Amino acid sequence: MSRIDESLPFLPVNIALLTVSDTRGLADDRSGQTLQDMIIEDGHHVILREVVRDEVSAITGFLRACIDDPSIDVVISSGGTGVTGRDVTPEAFESVMEKEIEGFGELFRWISYQKIGTSTMQSRALGGVADGTYLFALPGSPGACKDGWQEILRWQLDSRHRPCNLVELMPRLKEHLVPAS
Numbered sequence: 001m002s003r004i005d006e007s008l009p010f011l012p013v014n015i016a017l018l019t020v021s022d023t024r025g026l027a028d029d030r031s032g033q034t035l036q037d038m039i040i041e042d043g044h045h046v047i048l049r050e051v052v053r054d055e056v057s058a059i060t061g062f063l064r065a066c067i068d069d070p071s072i073d074v075v076i077s078s079g080g081t082g083v084t085g086r087d088v089t090p091e092a093f094e095s096v097m098e099k100e101i102e103g104f105g106e107l108f109r110w111i112s113y114q115k116i117g118t119s120t121m122q123s124r125a126l127g128g129v130a131d132g133t134y135l136f137a138l139p140g141s142p143g144a145c146k147d148g149w150q151e152i153l154r155w156q157l158d159s160r161h162r163p164c165n166l167v168e169l170m171p172r173l174k175e176h177l178v179p180a181s
Helices: 030-041 056-068 089-096 102-122 142-156 167-172
Strands: 014-020 045-052 074-078 126-130 133-138
Touching: 014 030, 014 056, 030 045, 030 074, 030 142, 045 056, 056 074, 056 089, 056 133, 074 142, 089 126, 089 133, 102 126, 102 142, 133 142
Parallel strands: 014 045, 014 074, 074 133
Antiparallel strands: 126 133
């Protein structure tokens, strides 16, 4: 069973938050604020938070800027993961990701199923990696953001989590870019 090993040091990560919405701004962004509050409470750093329209170019522009910023370890977005015509967050994420973390979306939907039943099939939540930066896309509701953070990301972004966690893999995320000796 997973656990926190208190004998290990906690290593905070730097997180950028993106809210994808055609109707919200920072002042009324409940999902982004919910994520920010939980992340800070758990000891991590929110170093950037923005709202962009549900457009592939706006989302990919934000993602690429974060991926290019060596001070950002993780990007978490909320919104735009549904199946309507304006929901393009997964497409934007997939266009910049090198590797998808399939288990994130699967686990998110399993957790969500226990709360909202078959409606979870409408979620296209996903996770991945691009140039050493973790990318996670959550649905836009505060409840979905709570589930994604409290049930998955808070544990996988805690360096003390056992048997393993994503933080301990960070130094190896770019090893494919190092020339073989």
